[in-house]
Amino acid sequence: MRSLIYTLTFACLVGLAFWAYQENIKTKNVIAKTEQLQKDIGIARARLSILNAEWAYLNRPERLAELVDLNFDQLQLVPLRASNFSEIRNINFLHDPDLPEIVPLPISLNVKASSND
Numbered sequence: 001m002r003s004l005i006y007t008l009t010f011a012c013l014v015g016l017a018f019w020a021y022q023e024n025i026k027t028k029n030v031i032a033k034t035e036q037l038q039k040d041i042g043i044a045r046a047r048l049s050i051l052n053a054e055w056a057y058l059n060r061p062e063r064l065a066e067l068v069d070l071n072f073d074q075l076q077l078v079p080l081r082a083s084n085f086s087e088i089r090n091i092n093f094l095h096d097p098d099l100p101e102i103v104p105l106p107i108s109l110n111v112k113a114s115s116n117d
Contacts, residue, residue: 057063068077078084 068075071077
C-alpha cells in the first residue's frame with residue numbers, strides 16, 4: 001500500500017513539475033512578445049515624431065504663402081480678412097420659380113425659464 005501511495009505522490013510531483021515547466025515557457029514567450037511590442041511602439045513613436053516635424057515644416061505660413069503665389073492662376077486663393085465676410089442679408093440669392101417661397105419664421109430671443117413650483 002505504501003508503494004502505491006509513493007508512486008501516486010511521485011506521479012503527481014512529476015505532473016506538477018511538467019505543468020510548472022509549461023507555464024514557465026508560456027510566461028517567457030509572453031514576456032518576449034511584450035518586449036517586442038514595446039520596441040515596435042518605440043519605433044512607431046519615433047516615426048510619428050518625424051512625421052509631425054515634417055508636417056510642421058511643410059505647413060509653415062511662409063511656405064504656404066509661396067505656394068499660393070506660385071499657383072494663383074489655378075487656385076485663386078486670397079488672404080483671409082474680415083472684409084471678405086458679409087452679413088447674410090447682403091447676399092443676393094437667385095430666385096428659382098420652380099421652388100416654393102420660403103418664409104422665415106420669427107425668432108424670439110426672450111425665452112422665459114419655466115419654473116416647477
